[in-house]
Amino acid sequence: MDAMNDTPRDERAIREYAEGFASNLVAAGMARMPARVFAALLVTDGGSLTAAELAETLQASPAAISGAVRYLTQVDMIRRDREPGSRRDVFRLYDDIWDSLLRRRDAILRMWAANLREGAAIVGAGSPAGKRMSDSAEYFEFVHRELPGVLDAWARHKEDRAKKGLDAAQ
Amino acid sequence: MDAMNDTPRDERAIREYAEGFASNLVAAGMARMPARVFAALLVTDGGSLTAAELAETLQASPAAISGAVRYLTQVDMIRRDREPGSRRDVFRLYDDIWDSLLRRRDAILRMWAANLREGAAIVGAGSPAGKRMSDSAEYFEFVHRELPGVLDAWARHKEDRAKKGLDAAQ
DNA sequence: GCCAACTTTCACAAAATTGTGAATCAAGCG
DNA sequence: CGCTTGATTCACAATTTTGTGAAAGTTGGC
Numbered sequence: 001m002d003a004m005n006d007t008p009r010d011e012r013a014i015r016e017y018a019e020g021f022a023s024n025l026v027a028a029g030m031a032r033m034p035a036r037v038f039a040a041l042l043v044t045d046g047g048s049l050t051a052a053e054l055a056e057t058l059q060a061s062p063a064a065i066s067g068a069v070r071y072l073t074q075v076d077m078i079r080r081d082r083e084p085g086s087r088r089d090v091f092r093l094y095d096d097i098w099d100s101l102l103r104r105r106d107a108i109l110r111m112w113a114a115n116l117r118e119g120a121a122i123v124g125a126g127s128p129a130g131k132r133m134s135d136s137a138e139y140f141e142f143v144h145r146e147l148p149g150v151l152d153a154w155a156r157h158k159e160d161r162a163k164k165g166l167d168a169a170q
Numbered sequence: 171m172d173a174m175n176d177t178p179r180d181e182r183a184i185r186e187y188a189e190g191f192a193s194n195l196v197a198a199g200m201a202r203m204p205a206r207v208f209a210a211l212l213v214t215d216g217g218s219l220t221a222a223e224l225a226e227t228l229q230a231s232p233a234a235i236s237g238a239v240r241y242l243t244q245v246d247m248i249r250r251d252r253e254p255g256s257r258r259d260v261f262r263l264y265d266d267i268w269d270s271l272l273r274r275r276d277a278i279l280r281m282w283a284a285n286l287r288e289g290a291a292i293v294g295a296g297s298p299a300g301k302r303m304s305d306s307a308e309y310f311e312f313v314h315r316e317l318p319g320v321l322d323a324w325a326r327h328k329e330d331r332a333k334k335g336l337d338a339a340q
Numbered sequence: 341g342c343c344a345a346c347t348t349t350c351a352c353a354a355a356a357t358t359g360t361g362a363a364t365c366a367a368g369c370g
Numbered sequence: 371c372g373c374t375t376g377a378t379t380c381a382c383a384a385t386t387t388t389g390t391g392a393a394a395g396t397t398g399g400c
Binding site: 007009010013014017021024028029030042043044045046047093096097098099112115118119122123124126127128129132133135136138139140142143146150153154157158161 | 177179180183184187191194198199200212213214215216217263266267268269282285288289292293294296297298299302303305306308309310312313316320323324327328331
């Protein structure tokens with residue numbers, strides 16, 4: 001239970017990792033700059049970064065940062081905060097990033113379901129395509145219903161983990 | 171329980187819907203042509219389309235189709251079949267599209283988890299960023315474990331639905 | 341109310357993506 | 371075997387996307 005805090009950050013390696021992480025996000029469909037911003041926030045010890053700091057670490061213009069954070073804010077992947085008595089925004093990941101992300105994405109599932117129902121009506125409810133599409137809709141509705149349960153299970157799981165072994169090396 | 175089969179397909183409306191559906195996929199991060207191909211297959215009564223038919227309905231070149239189906243095949247969103255005694259490929263969605271898609275995506279979850287663990291090591295396991303990243307990894311591992319249960323529940327749910335009310339006009 | 345510190349917007353240039361046509365390749369069938 | 375149908379690859383052109391610099395907007399604080 002020692003020798004874990006004070007290892008100095010290898011900024012070079014970290015930056016490289018972050019860029020790779022961003023590339024994975026890009027491969028998953030995200031635009032590049034938002035992906036880089038997200039990755040930068042992920043690997044930051046302070047937990048938050050200002051627009052200027054993002055521009056500095058990513059070697060990008062304020063304009064590019066502005067666009068990226070606007071997008072990330074819209075899709076609820078980051079929070080924009082402003083400390084009272086300052087006029088610079090600071091950006092941070094949500095606590096329990098992925099969990100809160102999924103929770104917010106909930107609406108998207110419903111959207112797809114509704115969209116597919118609409119499509120089923122258009123192709124004809126009784127047709128093979130209609131059948132396929134309402135099955136699809138039902139699938140989305142199903143996972144929409146199941147999701148909260150899984151997320152709650154995660155919350156419990158996390159709590160358990162926190163109780164035993166507060167140190168949690170490895 | 172009548173008047174549902176023989177409504178003629180309004181091809182114009184269907185095509186329009188399919189293009190809209192494709193646009194949604196694009197918004198979700200998919201490249202345009204694969205999205206259009208997927209949508210076209212989704213709304214097809216026959217359940218399958220040849221490359222030539224895809225080119226025709228989408229007004230796209232064989233080359234574009236070839237690229238799109240290669241991609242879709244790779245990410246396991248469609249199947250490519252060839253009937254014996256023919257040399258043209260026919261493409262179709264999997265049965266229970268989204269379910270099989272999720273099952274195949276399973277590996278991706280593990281990939282992200284592993285990637286995040288690696289990152290946690292790089293930034294330092296004891297650091298705030300390291301904590302954030304191994305928490306993230308754990309989250310992915312968790313849903314990776316939970317997923318099969320949910321998918322099985324879906325299978326049961328679907329079976330139930332099939333048993334009662336085979337017609338399902340609701 | 342004005343100044344300064346930040347952020348956003350806009351027009352544009354650079355760069356990456358996409359789809360095309362033409363050529364090449366593969367394979368069933370006579 | 372060669373012919374014919376169909377799929378794939380390649381170089382290229384067109385479109386779209388991205389990021390930049392500069393100008394304009396906001397908003398705290400004096």
